[in-house]
Amino acid sequence: MENFIYKAIDQSGKKIDGQVAADDDRSASRQLRQRGYRVLELSSKAGKSVDVDMKSLINFLINIRPISTTDKIFFFRQVSLMLRSGLSLTEALANVESIMSGRISIIVKEINFKVQSGETFSKAISQASGIFPEMASHMIGSAEASGQLDIVMERLADHMERQSDLKRDTLTTLLYPGITLIIGIGMFFFLSTVVVPKFAKFFTDSGKTMPAQTQSLVDFANFLSQWWMLIFFIVAGIFSLLVYYYRTPSGRLKMDKIFLKLPVVGSIILISSMSQISWSLSMLLRSGLTVVQALDILKNIVSNKVLSNDLIVARQRILQGQDLTTSLAGGNISPLIQQLASIGEKSGSLTSIMEEAGQFYESALQAKNKLLSSLVEPVAIVLIGGMVAYIYIAFFKAIFAVSGG
Numbered sequence: 001m002e003n004f005i006y007k008a009i010d011q012s013g014k015k016i017d018g019q020v021a022a023d024d025d026r027s028a029s030r031q032l033r034q035r036g037y038r039v040l041e042l043s044s045k046a047g048k049s050v051d052v053d054m055k056s057l058i059n060f061l062i063n064i065r066p067i068s069t070t071d072k073i074f075f076f077r078q079v080s081l082m083l084r085s086g087l088s089l090t091e092a093l094a095n096v097e098s099i100m101s102g103r104i105s106i107i108v109k110e111i112n113f114k115v116q117s118g119e120t121f122s123k124a125i126s127q128a129s130g131i132f133p134e135m136a137s138h139m140i141g142s143a144e145a146s147g148q149l150d151i152v153m154e155r156l157a158d159h160m161e162r163q164s165d166l167k168r169d170t171l172t173t174l175l176y177p178g179i180t181l182i183i184g185i186g187m188f189f190f191l192s193t194v195v196v197p198k199f200a201k202f203f204t205d206s207g208k209t210m211p212a213q214t215q216s217l218v219d220f221a222n223f224l225s226q227w228w229m230l231i232f233f234i235v236a237g238i239f240s241l242l243v244y245y246y247r248t249p250s251g252r253l254k255m256d257k258i259f260l261k262l263p264v265v266g267s268i269i270l271i272s273s274m275s276q277i278s279w280s281l282s283m284l285l286r287s288g289l290t291v292v293q294a295l296d297i298l299k300n301i302v303s304n305k306v307l308s309n310d311l312i313v314a315r316q317r318i319l320q321g322q323d324l325t326t327s328l329a330g331g332n333i334s335p336l337i338q339q340l341a342s343i344g345e346k347s348g349s350l351t352s353i354m355e356e357a358g359q360f361y362e363s364a365l366q367a368k369n370k371l372l373s374s375l376v377e378p379v380a381i382v383l384i385g386g387m388v389a390y391i392y393i394a395f396f397k398a399i400f401a402v403s404g405g
Helices: 023-033 052-062 069-084 089-099 102-115 119-124 134-146 148-207 211-246 249-261 264-288 293-303 305-319 323-329 335-347 350-404
Strands: 001-009 014-023 038-046
Touching: 001 023, 001 119, 014 023, 023 038, 023 089, 069 089, 069 102, 089 102, 102 119, 119 134, 134 148, 134 264, 134 293, 148 211, 148 264, 148 350, 211 249, 211 350, 249 264, 249 305, 264 293, 264 305, 264 335, 264 350, 293 305, 305 323, 323 335, 335 350
Parallel strands: none
Antiparallel strands: 001 014, 001 038
């Protein structure tokens, strides 16, 4: 045990100093945070000084990796758990800070300091460098007024975890065909530029005329060998231009329209977005927000710009006096959601019905992903096998032509 001298700010904002016994400076700092103090300086009686704020800055620079969704889910869930255990908000935040590491730990420390300084938790969350989703600060603000902060924090954790799982499954489903295609193209390129030329030289030396299929393959291989770098730069250039165009407002809108119309991909994007809209609308309404406030938040959550614009139009129509069902009509929002919204408005159960819609679309998306995943593998085998078979058939035709002569 060692005695440490500290300077800190207590929960009332008053500067204090004193001593604390601990095994090391980290343990001492943790003890002080658990008391609700913001540590300014910490030094051992032996004279070794530790500038805690400077250490935080160094840790921030070292741990510059982006804060993951898993970190955010853990934060919300742990704060909820500690609030249910009877701790105050500042005590809960101090404990969460002590068990987390990296950049998220520093963000939590900043949030706790702001709360101790008199700011609301929702405002501190909204000012956290864009780390947390917009809906989080609004839901927490409503929860602070209703006294249900622990419940809302748990809901946020569940919602983010659910959306993260769906996003991961959807991306996996959409990326798998692309990766398989790239692998197939790579194999075909290797065979065409490395294997084919070696066999072509053997056939040429024999003095025999190659079959048309073999000759076309050799010509294509020669073309790739000569112009592969130009082809690569053209493809890379087109891809870069598309990425740049997508980052412009008009480009993103036009390309998002195209994405929604693509076979398979479009339906996956639409179902995923409907699930996100349904779940998020239910959560926001359950937290006490109005439909107008919820739509204002949802327009920034939905990634597809076409669907986001539909929500903007719906919000404007509601402000003009129309109901939610009518406001959602005429765009790309699913007719099912429109019908369920109508039932929910008439029965006064819009929140629970939107939650059921979210569950329905979540199940539909999982089934779609599973079906597509089961189809991709055999299709990929057929395509790659077909390319390889074409090359080998061309070889055997040439071999038979040579041996037959």
